[in-house]
Amino acid sequence: MRISHTLLNASSKFRTVFDFGERQVAHWFPGHMAKGLKQMRASLRKVDCIIEIHDARIPFSGRNPLFQENLDVRPHLLILNKMDLADTSDKMSILKQLERDGVKNVLLTDCLKQRDTSVKKIIPLVIDLIENAPRFHREENRSYCLMVIGVPNVGKSSLINAIRRTNLKKGKASRVGGEPGITKAVLTKIQVCERPVIHLLDTPGVLPPKIENVETGMKLALCGTILDHLVGEDIIADYLLFSLNRLQRFGYVERYDLETPSDDIQHVLKCIAVKLGKTQRVKAITGVDMMENS
Numbered sequence: 075m076r077i078s079h080t081l082l083n084a085s086s087k088f089r090t091v092f093d094f095g096e097r098q099v100a101h102w103f104p105g106h107m108a109k110g111l112k113q114m115r116a117s118l119r120k121v122d123c124i125i126e127i128h129d130a131r132i133p134f135s136g137r138n139p140l141f142q143e144n145l146d147v148r149p150h151l152l153i154l155n156k157m158d159l160a161d162t163s164d165k166m167s168i169l170k171q172l173e174r175d176g177v178k179n180v181l182l183t184d185c186l187k188q189r190d191t192s193v194k195k196i197i198p199l200v201i202d203l204i205e206n207a208p209r210f211h212r213e214e215n216r217s218y219c220l221m222v223i224g225v226p227n228v229g230k231s232s233l234i235n236a237i238r239r240t241n242l243k244k245g246k247a248s249r250v251g252g253e254p255g256i257t258k259a260v261l262t263k264i265q266v267c268e269r270p271v272i273h274l275l276d277t278p279g280v281l282p283p284k285i286e287n288v289e290t291g292m293k294l295a296l297c298g299t300i301l302d303h304l305v306g307e308d309i310i311a312d313y314l315l316f317s318l319n320r321l322q323r324f325g326y327v328e329r330y331d332l333e334t335p336s337d338d339i340q341h342v343l344k345c346i347a348v349k350l351g352k353t354q355r356v357k358a359i360t361g362v363d364m365m366e367n368s
């Protein structure tokens with residue numbers, strides 16, 4: 075039995091679907107994302123440092139290239155959030171690869187964890203980056219302004235709340251949600267530190283207007299940065315199964331009482347439904363019923 079599709083098969087299989095998905099995403103882009111991006115660009119002059127947040131499960135895929143145009147002129151910290159969901163056993167090679175791509179300052183966080191030690195490191199690291207930047211001018215009682223950017227649903231608002239909780243001992247300032255596109259307000263200013271005074275600008279998640287390839291699109295969809303229904307829940311589930319098989323992660327076989335690994339998503343979904351008791355009785359329509367009703 076074939077247990078995984080080749081990448082080529084996957085590509086042709088998902089391309090048809092993703093072309094559809096991409097059109098929908100393009101539809102989704104012009105609204106709050108286009109407005110957000112325009113205002114973010116206009117405000118960059120006032121910003122001392124950019125904090126870019128991305129999903130730790132896809133450290134090399136799906137970062138918005140539009141952001142990267144501006145990263146050379148401002149100190150930049152990349153935060154790979156949701157590390158609790160990622161395989162970070164080879165953290166050093168992730169950091170080395172990012173450094174080869176020109177990203178030097180990287181932190182991994184799990185901002186839902188109370189007292190995550192990495193969240194505590196953010197403000198001291200940012201102050202260090204700002205004060206050691208070539209264009210920095212020291213002034214008495216100077217306050218700092220940071221801009222938080224990233225694709226949707228990577229945890230920007232959650233991280234802002236965590237930084238605020240850690241440094242100011244204050245509660246939520248930014249709305250959090252499980253779906254992409256929760257933050258629509260552009261550039262809400264939130265204080266996160268008293269000494270020195272530091273404000274953060276929360277921004278709406280902005281996807282690249284054009285997604286570079288099918289794999290990147292599917293990874294972004296699987297991590298919840300694109301609304302599921304725009305790509306199709308069944309397609310996303312199929313891509314997840316394909317990825318698990320390709321990585322030879324067969325834990326799902328035992329967990330959902332399958333006999334062997336499978337590349338048939340309908341079969342796997344049926345086994346999961348049976349295991350979770352999510353089945354429904356339906357009346358089977360026979361040939362006789364159809365003849366009687368006609």
Ligand SMILES: Nc1nc2c(ncn2[C@@H]2O[C@H](COP(=O)(O)OP(=O)(O)OP(=O)(O)O)[C@@H](O)[C@H]2O)c(=O)[nH]1
Nearest residue numbers: 156185227228229230231232251252255256257279
């Ligand atoms: N497991 C895990 N979940 C997280 C973490 N950070 C955020 N989340 C969850 O991810 C979802 C999105 O979080 P938000 O903070 O709203 O993300 P956002 O980037 O502001 O989203 P947009 O408003 O779409 O731009 C929520 O369900 C959070 O609870 C994390 O470190 N680990």
